[in-house]
Amino acid sequence: MSLWGKKSKEAVTPQVNPAVERERMLRRTQWKRLQQHLSDNPLFGQTTFDGLFWIDPFTGQKINAPFDWLTTAKEYFGTSEHWRKGKTLSMADLRHIKWSHHLNENFWNDERYRLFLDNGLWFNPFSRQVDQQIRKDGSVISRGTIGEIARTLAAMPQADPTRLTSLEVLLSKHPELSPQEESEDQEVTIDSGDFSFGQQTSQLESDSPEGFFHGGISAPKNGSKEPAKTAGTDPGKPSERSLRRHSSIPELPLEIDPPAAVSTPTVNGDRPSTDMMVNDHRTVTLSDPNETMARSDSEGGGFHDNNSDLEMAARVQQQLLGKVPDIPNADIALHYEPCHYVGGDFYDFIELKDGRWFILLGDVSGHGVQAALVVQSIIKTLRFICMYATDPEVLEIMATLNDSVKSDLISGQFFTCFAAIVDSRNPDKVVVEAACCGHHPSIVVNAYGPVYMRSVGTKGMAVGLSSGKMMKQVTSVDTIELGPGDCLFVWTDGLSEAMSPEEEEFGDWRTRAACIAHADQDIKDQVDALVEYVLSFSGGIRQDDMSVMALRVPHPDDAVDEEEEADSEDED
Structure with a gap:
């Protein structure tokens, strides 16, 4: 729906399959969440x-x-689908895998891992204590023993090979210890190159990423185990010892169980220590609660939304948001289009007591009814704040709004917005005091020059992330003057992040270029052209709410241009 004084032409939208559109939206949402996890979730950055x-x-x-695990991870996930419905392992599981790999490569090369008492009990080189639960079988260290050592070290957050004390120091402080030497009959190897967690993921064999990325996965599925690469060696020429171990000894399957508390009495028989328990067994899933709806639709069941209720909710939300007002000495155009009936994009125009206007275009994280309910709370609270503000400033209003609605947001939820106080009382210029609260900067374009485009605002803190006091400290206010012909454009990320069928993002630069390209047109035509360009780029598919707001100061030559255009039409 386009909102402004005149009725605009209805854009022709290509027919799309609802199931395909929902699936594209779902995958795009999951991909964005995956990128975020890769950036800041330790589970996704384990090497x-x-x-x-x-x-x-x-x-x-x-x-x-x-060379670069992050690039490899993105390429890997880009060619597979198992991450969309699977659940991650816990940090305890991943540490077990890391230690299994490390001991497979270094157990017989580093004597510090092979320290035993005469009675066969293993000495933990990190805790410097004897572990009563780990014992070698006579003179033989079995694969089960090595597996228990890996499990024990994985349960110790402080265990890291780079922090391992030198062998000389360990033996000098504990002379009763002696390293176990490797013999021909040792039953060795603990392999972590081929893990199968069928209960944790729905990855199909056809989705397997073998053969990609720097030579593929280290352990092929056909059972032929290639020797793992280690630093300082020629990967094409494994050592004789490594070949002997891999060819003659059966592989140890890795079973992931929650690690038990590590009970490690000291050499002198003190009480066991149980403070090395790894408690972080949290996992992550990227599947969306709305995914079942998408699947049922693709299976022919159709959407199960109550359309009449959603249409009613859409009317209520539209009534709340209201119409675009007439502001002195400025023209305003607005395109507001939720992705599914109701959405998380919102706007408001509030006249202040002194004749200035508070305008806002925002985007609540999330979609659908829950986001729409948050929008309702935001709008009502904002209007109340503006009604009683005696000397309103844009950042003061936003800080008060932040503290007022923060309790209405679910855990981790926030909203971004472009907020501004517009003073259009002077016919010669319009003054805008703007704050980008977690929102991207906006632009001002002018077809008459001399400056055709300039950026407005600096991205600050989103609303709901912290206190209003903190918001005022980290968010700046830009004051600009709009002269004749200047047009301020503000948009939400549903426009700039629209995706093409080839999964290419529309982006801020295309958005800016489209604004400049149509800067000589009427303000509503500028907004129409921008939206039509985005829809053409995305193949007519909307993956998110899409909103654009434009505020323009009329130019004296506008009337001349309209007359020339009318004369041209008459001649035709």
Whole structure:
């Protein structure tokens, strides 16, 4: 729906399959969440201690990534689908995998992992205590023993190979210890190269990413185990010892269970220590609660939304948002289009007591009814604040709004907005005091020049993330003057982040270019042209709410241009 004084032409939207559109929207949402996890969730950034492999948090597979694990991870997830419906392993599981890999490579090369008492009990080189639960079988260290050592070290957050004390220091303080030497009959190896967690992921064999990324996964599924690469060695020429171990010893399957508390009495028989428990067994899933709706539609069941209720909710929301007002000495055009009946985009125009106007275009995180309910709370609270503000300033209003609605937001929810106080009482110029609260900067374009485009605002803190006091400290206010012909454009990310069928983002630069390209047109035509360009780019598919607001100061030559255009039409 387009909102302004005149009725605009209805844009022709190509017919699309609702199931396909929902699936595209769902995948795009999940992909954005995945990118966020890759940026700040430690579960998604685990590599082996030698830095040669990145560990898929969903399957536990090791992916060759000796140079840049993040780029490798993005490429890997881009060619597979298992992450969309799977659940990650916990940090405890991933640490177990890391230690299994490390011991497989270093157990027989580093004597510090092979310290035992005469009675066969293992000495933990990190805690410097004897572990009563781990014992070698006579003179043989079995694969089960090595597996228990890996599990124990994984349960110790402080255990890291780079922090391991030198062998000389360990032996000098504990002379009763002796390293276990490797013998020909040792039953060795603990392999973490081929993990299978069928209960944790729905990855199909056809989705397997083998063969990609720097040579593929370290352990092929056909059972032929290639020797893992280690720093300082020729990967094409494994050592004789490594070949002997891999060819003659059966592989140890890795079973992921919650690690028990590590009970490790000291050499002197003190009370066991149980403070090394790894409690972080949290996991992550990227599947969306709305996914069942998308699946049922693709299976022919159609949408199960109550359309009449949603249409009623849309009318209520539209009534709340209201119409675009007439502001002195300025023209306003607005395009507001929720993705599904009701949405998280919103706007408001509030006249202040002194004749200035408070305008806002915002975007609540999330979609649908829940986001629409938050919008209702925001709008009502904002109008109340503006009604009683004695000497309103844009940042003071936003800080008060932040503290007032923060309790209405669910955990982790926030909203971004472009907020401004517009003073159009002077016919010669319009003064705008603007704050970008978590929102991207806006632009001003002018077809008459001399400056055709300039940026407005600096991205500050989104509403709902912290206190209003903090918001005022980290968010700045830009004051600009709009002269004749200047047009201020503000939009939500549903426009700039629209995706093409080839999964290319429309982007801020295309948005700015489209605004400049149509700057010589009527303000409502400028907004129409921008929206039509975006829909053409995305193949007519809207993945998010889409809103654009434009405020323009008329130029004296506008009337001349209209007369020339009318004369041209008459001649035709």
